[in-house]
Amino acid sequence: MATILEHPAIQPAVVTFQVNGESRALELDPRTTLLDALRDHLDLTGSKKGCDQGQCGACTVLVDGRRVLSCLTLAAAVKDKAVTTIEGLAKDGKLHPMQAAFIECDAFQCGYCTPGQILSAVAMLEEAAADKLSDSEIRERLSGNICRCGAYPNIVAAVRHVEAGR
Amino acid sequence: MHPFEFIESQTAEGAIHAVVADPQAVFFAGGTTLVDLMKLDVMTPGALVDINRALPDSIEERAGKIQIGANVRNSDVAYHRLIRERFPVLSEAILAGASAQLRNMASTGGNILQRTRCPYFREAHAACNKRAPGSGCDAMKGYHRSHAVLGTSESCIATHASDMCVALAMLDAVVFTQKENGKGRRIPFNDFHLLPGETPERETVLERGELILRVEIEPSKLSRQSHYLKVRDRASYEFALASAAVALDLEEGTIRAARVALGGVATKPWRSPEAEAALTGKPAAKETFRAAAEAAFSGAKPRRDNAFKIELGKRTLVRALEELWRQHS
Numbered sequence: 001m002a003t004i005l006e007h008p009a010i011q012p013a014v015v016t017f018q019v020n021g022e023s024r025a026l027e028l029d030p031r032t033t034l035l036d037a038l039r040d041h042l043d044l045t046g047s048k049k050g051c052d053q054g055q056c057g058a059c060t061v062l063v064d065g066r067r068v069l070s071c072l073t074l075a076a077a078v079k080d081k082a083v084t085t086i087e088g089l090a091k092d093g094k095l096h097p098m099q100a101a102f103i104e105c106d107a108f109q110c111g112y113c114t115p116g117q118i119l120s121a122v123a124m125l126e127e128a129a130a131d132k133l134s135d136s137e138i139r140e141r142l143s144g145n146i147c148r149c150g151a152y153p154n155i156v157a158a159v160r161h162v163e164a165g166r
Numbered sequence: 167m168h169p170f171e172f173i174e175s176q177t178a179e180g181a182i183h184a185v186v187a188d189p190q191a192v193f194f195a196g197g198t199t200l201v202d203l204m205k206l207d208v209m210t211p212g213a214l215v216d217i218n219r220a221l222p223d224s225i226e227e228r229a230g231k232i233q234i235g236a237n238v239r240n241s242d243v244a245y246h247r248l249i250r251e252r253f254p255v256l257s258e259a260i261l262a263g264a265s266a267q268l269r270n271m272a273s274t275g276g277n278i279l280q281r282t283r284c285p286y287f288r289e290a291h292a293a294c295n296k297r298a299p300g301s302g303c304d305a306m307k308g309y310h311r312s313h314a315v316l317g318t319s320e321s322c323i324a325t326h327a328s329d330m331c332v333a334l335a336m337l338d339a340v341v342f343t344q345k346e347n348g349k350g351r352r353i354p355f356n357d358f359h360l361l362p363g364e365t366p367e368r369e370t371v372l373e374r375g376e377l378i379l380r381v382e383i384e385p386s387k388l389s390r391q392s393h394y395l396k397v398r399d400r401a402s403y404e405f406a407l408a409s410a411a412v413a414l415d416l417e418e419g420t421i422r423a424a425r426v427a428l429g430g431v432a433t434k435p436w437r438s439p440e441a442e443a444a445l446t447g448k449p450a451a452k453e454t455f456r457a458a459a460e461a462a463f464s465g466a467k468p469r470r471d472n473a474f475k476i477e478l479g480k481r482t483l484v485r486a487l488e489e490l491w492r493q494h495s
Binding site: 010011013029030031033052053054057060066067068069072073074076077079120123124127139140141142143144145 | 270
């Protein structure tokens with residue numbers, strides 16, 4: 001808010017949107033990214049800030065069911081849309097199958113990229129629909145999510161696990 | 167980030183009016199280039215005019231042509247049945263670029279207008295004639311391994327980064343725009359982007375406030391027999407060092423017609439009539455493809471660190487043609 005006061009000519013952006021099924025309304029500096037709105041204004045810190053310039057995928061969330069980078073998305077631009085973060089994947093206290101598969105397959109080390117990896121993988125299987133994907137296609141389709149620990153083989157295994165169970 | 171006002175627009179006319187009225191205003195679509203460059207203080211607009219609800223976002227077939235609305239997201243173009251069947255090169259080129267998340271965000275119009283990845287353009291304190299006209303070019307003596315060898319000038323050697331545009335250049339796409347006075351323009355894709363010359367800050371023929379409404383492509387035997395090949399430092403999620411969009415019309419081993427455009431090596435999406443002339447009427451064979459590659463790069467100007475791109479670009483074109491030939495023979 002301080003930044004708005006420093007620039008009195010700039011009107012705050014009023015953003016109403018759905019986050020994990022709940023209606024939220026925020027008054028924000030128009031510069032606020034969706035990532036910062038989630039983390040700093042809604043205390044949803046599951047979405048991670050890695051590079052903050054659209055190169056690592058740690059901030060991946062779903063907007064109207066499609067995977068996007070929340071660090072390059074302005075909060076003002078998701079008005080009236082439905083956002084899903086990692087906090088919104090589990091239902092009734094039960095992990096989403098992709099979350100369970102990541103644990104089952106040990107698909108992470110430090111875990112920083114994991115929320116983005118999981119959301120990206122969930123959306124990827126939606127996109128692929130009935131197509132059967134090879135390991136290299138899974139890798140290609142998930143290439144927007146970087147894992148510095150190099151957990152890639154187990155991430156592919158987790159995706160396979162979920163794919164096989166559909 | 168420089169402060170800005172966020173203005174929603176419901177119509178193309180309203181958006182154009184808002185940008186014309188405020189010299190600090192720019193159009194805002196997917197934001198993948200703009201928000202990135204605003205964070206770097208490379209672009210500092212005072213207002214963003216949101217056109218996401220103001221422009222067509224569907225792919226339509228009209229009078230035998232395919233019209234792609236400016237707001238159609240890159241992923242929706244790439245996976246569209248009509249595009250995959252009739253313009254495989256366009257689908258392949260889009261899917262070779264960026265990541266799934268970025269392709270879900272980036273619009274067709276925005277991809278056409280995306281800015282270069284030259285590190286000196288992206289560094290607000292470096293000398294860059296494109297970002298700050300007249301300031302010089304730090305790339306000339308600095309890091310320029312990724313820079314262009316075709317279409318360069320003494321002012322600028324920045325590479326055009328788009329894969330999609332290389333396919334559109336090869337397909338003879340047409341860009342339809344709307345201007346302040348309500349009049350529209352029909353701009354052939356290969357006239358759309360400008361060579362840097364002495365004014366690298368001017369990248370396209372668009373006038374201030376002129377808005378891209380849609381892109382049109384026409385299916386043909388050539389567009390159906392087309393292919394995109396991209397060569398880069400990583401297997402995925404990386405800009406091209408060299409790429410080629412190619413189409414061949416073959417009859418009993420002879421090339422009746424050919425289309426060639428190159429990416430990653432030039433300052434704009436690079437159509438190569440020289441390569442096309444070297445292919446037309448010749449037998450489909452590796453020697454013919456190599457001759458076309460030599461012709462395509464005959465005017466190339468290497469600098470200290472990017473000379474490898476000439477041979478890499480030639481081999482990329484030869485391999486693209488060979489792969490396409492194998493698919494259709």
